[in-house]
Amino acid sequence: MVQDTNLHSISKWFLSQSRSSKRVITLIVDVFAVVVSLWIAFSLRYSELYMPPQQQLWVFVLSPLLAIPVFIRLGLYRAIVRYIGVDALFTIFKAVALYTLLLGTAVLLAGSFAGVVPRTVYGINALILLLFTGGSRLIARWWFSDLFDRKEFASQQALPNVLIFGASSSGIQLAEALNRSRQQKPVAFIDDAKQLHNQIINNLVVYPTEKLAYLIEKYGVREVLIAIPNASRQRRNEIIRLLEEYPVHVRTLPDLSDLAEGKVTVSDIREVDIADLLGREPVDPIPKLLHANITDKVVMVTGAGGSIGSELCRQIVRLSPKQLILFELNEFNLYAIDKELKNDNPEVKAVALLGSVQDKQRLQVIFEQFDVETIYHAAAYKHVPLVEQNIAEGIRNNVFGTLSCALAAIEAKVNTFVLISTDKAVRPTNTMGASKRLAELTLQALSESKNFDNITRFTMVRFGNVLGSSGSVVPLFREQIANGGPVRVTDERVIRYFMTIPEAAELVIQAGAMGEGGEVFVLDMGEPVKIVDLAKRMIHLSGYIEKDKEHPDGDIEIVYTGLRPGEKLYEELLIGDNVIDTGHSMIMRASEKFIPWSELKEILSQLQQVNEANKTEQIRTILLEYVDGFKPQCDNQDWLKPISVTQNSFNLD
Secondary structure, three states: OHHHHHHHHHHHHHHHOOHHHHHHHHHHHHHHHHHHHHHHHHHHHHOOOOOOOHHHHHHHHHHHHHHHHHHHHOOOOOOOHHHOOHHHHHHHHHHHHHHHHHHHHHHHHHHHHHOOOOHHHHHHHHHHHHHHHHHHHHHHHHHHHHHHHHHHHHHHHOOOEEEEEOOOHHHHHHHHHHHHHOOOEEEEEEOOOHHHOOOEEOOEEEEOHHHHHHHHHHHOOOEEEEOOOOOOHHHHHHHHHHHOOOOOEEEEOOOHHHOHHHOOOHHHOEEOOHHHHHOOOOOOOOHHHHHHOOEOOEEEEEOOOOHHHHHHHHHHHOOOEOEEEEEEOOHHHHHHHHHHHHHHOOOOOEEEEEOOOOOHHHHHHHHHHHOOOEEEEOOOOOOHHHHHHOHHHHHHHHHHHHHHHHHHHHHOOOOEEEEEOOHHHOOOOOHHHHHHHHHHHHHHHHHHOOOOOOOOEEEEEEOOEEEOOOOOHHHHHHHHHHOOOOEEEOOOOOEEOEEEHHHHHHHHHHHHHHOOOOEEEEEOOOOOEEHHHHHHHHHHHEOOOEEOOOOOOOOEEEEEOOOOOOOOOOOOOOOOOOEEEOOOOOEEEEOOOOOOHHHHHHHHHHHHHHHHOOOHHHHHHHHHHHOOOOOOOOOOOOOOOOOOOOOOOOOOO
């Protein structure tokens, strides 16, 4: 026991030394081994303890002087003892052989000065030295590896246990990556494939899903990692729903396309994509529609730094435009998307321009100078409560910003103009929704007007909430859960349509190519989602229990704060029931009445006057009269009082 303790102490001392110190210690041991092996060789040859004569002592001094440089030259002291392998042992064999040859040559040249050295001594010496140098290293490797294994085992015992759902190649790679990182300890695989059940892969047993509860309890598992990157969204949703029953944090690997070179690393693990919760499969795009307004054309995106605008830019550059114009009011957002596009696509011809869509003159200069052919108008204020508190600015940007952009496009003879609209424009209950509907009416009227030499095709695309956009509930809920709650939901009855940003942008591009002028296209948003159900699922998938009457000791509570100013319980995508198929399963054409330009320009002129004076009550009166279905859900929330101004109005003729 005492001996083991002493050896352990020596081992710890040796391991604590620097790499150079370890090499010096190893070298000293080898010097001793060279001298001793030569003495043993003589002793065995003469069958007695050999006492070298005085004239032969120089041979014993010379032997390490010959051996050590050879050992150094052949790299014996570069190898890490703990990882020494066959290659290193072969190197030791070569080093001993070369040293033996040099020693024999030196003795031969010395003649009588070396005394009597039988030839068999060289062979015996080589074998013994090989045993000493090679054997000592193998013993050291075994001892230190065992020591490290014991330390690693002890450290592994302290790591949090995780289950890996999926025993395919991705799951196996993930288990190996976790073992290397020593952040978490995989304890088992879960897989539906019956042929894999009870198989052992990388020292982990593969279990069926029926064993989930047993494994979670046995190993105290608090996290399950889904490693099925090639699974469909529907299949992922099924797995996630299965795991929601258990008090575990669920994380996953991204799609195969998002894995670098198809290799799995610990850094690839991410939170469950909310798109997986929807279980909706994206529809393959129609290539002809994707390319129609973009390939080999000069394309401009307003609001290029926003959630939708930036994704439009990402997809546009992949469709080989002649040039992409990034137009954005926010300096940082413009910088960020410009940098991202040029880093990811060095060949892209992108021009970053600062400016406001309310500046008609600047817009017209840009359109004409760059010969813009297609515009995706994504610049808008969309945060419902903020617009409700800043009514005039919301109208100025969303309505008159759209108008100035459209008029500039007409004068510059831009071919295609696509407005990014919203489901909140349908029977709006807030100023933001009413402003977007008025922007739609403006483009519809301009499209039908005979007052302009108009070649511009105006198209509007209307859809609901996009996952992960600025102001979206998803990142907000994640933040609230990470902070320990509570999760704040406005009303338990609130439902919303959801779509991923990439899917929405792709459908916008395709819908824009279908337009002939003045159409409103509506995207199929799938089934609406109850917001409180989304919050509950996110809590469960984060490994927490909702705190409620049934679970008073739960982790995170859901608090209902009441509807915000202008907020609806549910959103609609259509004003009427007149919907026409387009040939694309996810895009519909809505047939909706509009106001002729001859009437609308007078309405806009009135609206502009009261808007510049911040007469919010009169603004609301105009919206109530001309925006179909507008029913404000709150009183006037604007921060500012009416003011007296004189402002030049648009030339609407």
